Amino acid sequence: MAAEVQPLPPIRAPPGPAPLTPDQAYWRSFKNQLLLPSPHNAAITSITTPDYNPAGAQADTFAATSGGRVQIYNGKTRKIVKTISRFGVEDTARSGVLRRDGRILLAGGDSGVVQAFDTGSRAILKQWRGEAGHQLPVHVVRWSPKVLTDLMSCSDDRTVRAWDLTEDVAKWTGVGHEDYVRSGCYLPDQEGGMIVSGSYDQTVRLWDTRQARAAMTFKHAAPIENILALNANIIASAAGSSVNILNLAAGNVEQILHPHQKTITSLAAAHSGTRLLTAALDGHVKIHSTSSWQIVAEGFKYPSPILSCAVIGDDRHLAVGLEMGLLSIRTRLAGQEKAKSREKEKKMAALLAGTETADAYERKQRKKELRQGIQARDRGKDFRGEGADIVITGNERSRQKVLKPWQRCLREGKYQRALDLVFEPSQTQLIGKGKFSFDQEEVLTLLTALRHRSALRAALSHSEEDEGRKLVPVLKWCLHSVTHPRHVVLVQDVLLLMLDLYAEKIGGDWSEGGKEVEALLKKIEKRVRLGVDLAQRARGLVGMVGCLEAG
Known part of the structure; x- marks a missing residue:
């Protein structure tokens, strides 16, 4: 019997601040x-x-x-x-x-x-x-x-x-x-x-x-x-x-x-x-x-x-x-005082936001307290005799996760389609100062998988009538991730491949979305130059601090 093929594990960005110690x-x-x-x-x-x-x-x-x-x-x-x-x-x-x-x-x-x-x-x-x-x-x-x-x-x-x-x-x-x-x-x-x-x-x-x-x-x-x-x-x-x-x-x-x-x-x-x-x-x-x-x-x-x-x-x-x-x-x-303080903060936040009036909030809290009291009373009962559920353990089987459309296309080798699907409009996310209509975690997971399979070139190669329109969301993601230290290596690989594929058409006539592609490339160039300038200044500052420490 063949082993079950598991979906790709999502690639998450490293955590920021360390968790609090006790x-x-x-x-x-x-x-x-x-x-x-x-x-x-x-x-x-x-x-x-x-x-x-x-x-x-x-x-x-x-x-x-x-x-x-x-x-x-x-x-x-x-x-x-x-x-x-x-x-x-x-x-x-x-x-x-x-x-x-x-x-x-x-x-x-x-x-x-x-x-x-x-x-x-x-x-x-x-x-x-x-x-x-x-x-x-x-x-x-x-x-x-x-x-x-x-x-x-x-x-x-x-x-x-x-x-x-x-x-x-x-x-x-x-x-x-x-x-x-x-x-x-x-x-x-x-x-x-x-x-x-x-x-x-x-x-x-x-x-x-x-x-x-x-x-x-x-x-x-x-x-x-x-x-x-x-x-x-x-x-x-x-x-x-x-x-x-x-x-x-x-x-x-x-x-x-x-x-x-x-x-x-x-x-x-x-x-x-x-x-x-x-x-x-x-x-x-x-x-x-x-x-x-x-x-x-x-x-x-x-x-x-x-x-x-x-x-x-x-x-x-x-x-x-x-x-x-x-x-x-x-x-x-601690204890009840801590719970009361938390409830007071929630009430003040609701009143300041204007989502609820004081009377409505009080009614909601009374219903919640009544419901919790009933649940606590039911948990204290001892249910025995007829009607008790019999559970047989040891034969559990994990449910197979349903693959998303882009994951199925990746498994079938349809790399261009997988890249198009992952950039399709979904729940809007905020990254930096811009809004994006795709999932950042899914984009990182897919691009990393394509790089490991040496399939980035195939995924970024589009027909002449679609190439301008299909490259715009990829360039938008590159623009907002190029200065991010966690993503800069992946962004570099994507941009180098795109320049290699479409260098001859830059400055020429594109079928659709050409002007937006060129505008995004100029913005990326400007942001990279700014990042290099900041890095050089930081390097000089490190040298000055080293001289002060030596003195």
Whole structure:
């Protein structure tokens, strides 16, 4: 028995952009952006989330600091629930952070005062100032992840201090930095009160609050702008436009990342510490994997330099503070919220297009919901007994596909007829800026098959009375594909054969369509010359770039 002859597989153009990776798809789901202006358009210098326990009731709450205010937001509603502005007239608030029970807010200031506020009454519970506190601006304050009453602060007076909420003086002071200390945090999962600080003297120091001197020092190539403890052994420090991954157990720099063009100002962790977010003055937020330290998603681009960044509420919100005074909150919708958002977008598109009124759309949605409810109920039934279909498997036979007319002509060796049929008017397609009445995929498939069979010459050879009219659609396809890099080789073969067959008649009398053929040939020549000119310019530009790189 002879084998069944299968039709030619269609030739499809190579895909354009690569498919999205799981990380790219995940971070692109943060679409529902809310832009909130800060009071007096002051820059958002800090966005902090408390170090909550797993059962914390305030897991979505976060604090944003701008100018002389600290605003507390509810992550579920994305609205302000408290505003604390009890700072001096000329003072600027810094690094407002909530305690993990949400009852006390801690903040520093340019006056050097560290203050603790009751979030319920906004009353000042404690102040550390004067000789008992810092003498210069305090840019960083943090609560201890272990003890509710312990906190730390970093100041421009080059000191790092640990405090007890019940005492008036610092219980420990770290001296050793030679410039401003603008970043710091507690080391997680450590019982001894380990603190990490970063300074403009280009060093990161590890402190044990039971000792006076730094336990470990890492030298960098630029001032330290931010520090993030990913776990008890791995620290990420932002120095200039690079991020240094410090391994405390090994005592060395494990990796150096260069994801941005400008200074990196903020670091944040997501996915339970498996992803590292970097934000910089170039307005970009980028996401890195903490296993390979490669960029897994480009993140987002903002219209202003970024000063602060945080991931909130179990990776539900991405909050970004901009220098222009805007707080951007992007929310990742999931489940029913995602479905409702999609339906809302469809409704708005239908109303804007004018295809449906609001009442008609609502009626259509109610019918759809009713129909889906009936189908879901029927799927839950268990059909048994009489009337059940009996299906015998193992003897299936695939249905043979019906060949199109041009495919039958190609199989029978009628090449001219196959070429005429594939260019017959069908569903209009848009290619570039022109409209075509043929299928681009079928044209590519047929011309490629003819070239493989050495039958292009036979297909393009027409009688004298038909040659002008039959060549017009072929030349139109060549005109719009000659500069396409994926089709240029095939177009070249077709045009060379046509010139070889009809060179003597160009400029002479054609029976029908001759003038249009000559006009199309001139357009093709003009487009080819333009493409060659652009290619030569690009070649020269590549050479200039090479010289710049060499210099």
